[in-house]
Amino acid sequence: MEQIDTLSGKRVAIIGFARQGRALARWLPTVGARVLVSDSKTAVQLGINNDDYPNIDFLFGDQQAELPDDVDVVCVSGGVPLDLPIIQSAVARGIPQRPAESAAVAHGTSWHGLLCMLSIASQRTCL
Numbered sequence: 001m002e003q004i005d006t007l008s009g010k011r012v013a014i015i016g017f018a019r020q021g022r023a024l025a026r027w028l029p030t031v032g033a034r035v036l037v038s039d040s041k042t043a044v045q046l047g048i049n050n051d052d053y054p055n056i057d058f059l060f061g062d063q064q065a066e067l068p069d070d071v072d073v074v075c076v077s078g079g080v081p082l083d084l085p086i087i088q089s090a091v092a093r094g095i096p097q098r099p100a101e102s103a104a105v106a107h108g109t110s111w112h113g114l115l116c117m118l119s120i121a122s123q124r125t126c127l
Contacts, residue, residue, distance in 0.1 A: 038067075
């Protein structure tokens with residue numbers, strides 16, 4: 001039976017572009033996700049060459065204050081404060097959030113039912 005990945009065709013925003021964020025940015029397109037990366041630092045501060053991440057949109061520095069309307073899922077990197085306006089905006093809009101590490105452990109083309117949500121109380125919980 002063919003597995004259908006729940007992220008295929010979804011617009012996934014990665015908040016924080018350190019190790020976890022970069023790993024996700026490489027993996028998510030392989031399962032058909034459309035990726036947006038947001039980080040408070042600039043591309044120069046992060047040492048990023050956009051050509052290394054084709055077909056990925058970036059919001060750096062002050063650009064990251066607002067989450068685009070087309071985002072379906074937000075993956076939050078471990079070191080990112082959960083009270084950032086961009087994350088609270090996602091919570092207010094009802095956009096599902098997953099800790100970045102939960103996405104990184106996915107195997108093949110399936111999430112294996114792993115749905116980790118960010119609680120409004122700013123604690124990471126897995127349902």
